[in-house]
Amino acid sequence: MPVLGAFIIKTIWWMPPDGSLHGPAADGLLWFNLVVLGLLLLLAQALLIFVFLRRTHPNNLSERGPKGSKGLFSSTHAKKLLWRYELLPLIALTLLYTGLAIAAQRLWAANRFQGASPQALQVEVTGVQFQWYFRYPGPDAVFGSTRAELVNAPAGNPLGLDPADARGQDDIVSSVLVLPAGREVDLGIRSLDVIHGFFVPGMRVKQNAVPGMEMHIHFTPTIPGDYPILCSQICGSGHARMQTHLRVVPEAEYKTWLSQHGRKRAAE
Ligand SMILES: [Cu+2]
Structure with a gap:
């Protein structure tokens, strides 16, 4: 299995060997982006399939809110759902993407906006x-x-x-x-x-x-x-x-x- 994993990584890793000082940081960020975004893609697809199957199951067609509530759309329940399924994931994703963008911008600027050393x-x-x-x-x-x-x-x-x-x-x-x-x-x-x-x-x-x-x-x-x-x-x-x-x-x-x-x- 590890051999197969190594083979796949070697086959899909298209970057040529790096010969620069800043290269490992750039490659590391690229890897990090690929892994994080790849996992998010898988998670989104899994959620989509899960919700799709769940909604079409006959037992779920007459969905109600929690016991004792007036129904699915009671305002406290709706607020809870809004936070749990929309606002919290949205805030988490915004923070994640902002972090990735800041990390990339810092690397990009290090070669351009920060001046070279006088001995360069x-x-x-x-x-x-x-x-x-x-x-x-x-x-x-x-x-x-x-x-x-x-x-x-x-x-x-x-x-x-x-x-x-x-x-x-x-x-x-x-x-x-x-x-x-x-x-x-x-x-x-x-x-x-x-x-x-x-x-x-x-x-x-x-x-x-x-x-x-x-x-x-x-x-x-x-x-x-x-x-x-x-x-x-x-x-x-x-x-x-x-x-x-x-x-x-x-x-x-x-x-x-x-x-x-x-x-x-x-x-x-
Ligand atoms: Cu040209």
Whole structure:
């Protein structure tokens, strides 16, 4: 029996392995929601069947109120029934759903409304039909300015980096997101055309990229590995192939990768 149970759980559990610090809390809340709401669904169906069978039984057709009362609809009895079968369950459900909503909102806000730590790595994510670009600020830790009219992917400037801005000279642009394990990263997510959805299932991260806005989300990848990055908004004919990946590597490997890309940029 336990083997069968494990098999069923493994078959229906569709989430990929989690590689982030906040992931277990998100997965835990999802499980909790599934179990609680699943039990409520079963309870509601059982009640429905019970009431249905009970009402149609011939012995129950002439139902009366409690002995001594004037009938089913005496006001004290009706009030009791109202509390027992309507108001109390309603209050209990309201409290339960409010609790679930507050727990979910707190988790959601922890990655967005609460600011990232000052030591967090800054990476800019840009969605453009049908590609993701990742920009690192380089050794000066400041992003150079970009101009929409300079955007020219075939010429090697997909983000429109302004060559006149010295702060952008050391910026590194990559089509793969590489992050060091164990360090918080603060992503500034934007779009150059339509709404895209930056989605990293293995990091439990999902945030829309909206033209004209920079949306921030921060998290800490913990387990080195390769994680798919997808677009979760239908953004045009090439939406399905708008994919890349996140490589979480040890800090030393990250530094090597960064310096190699920096040198490549300097040689251009
Ligand atoms: Cu897209």
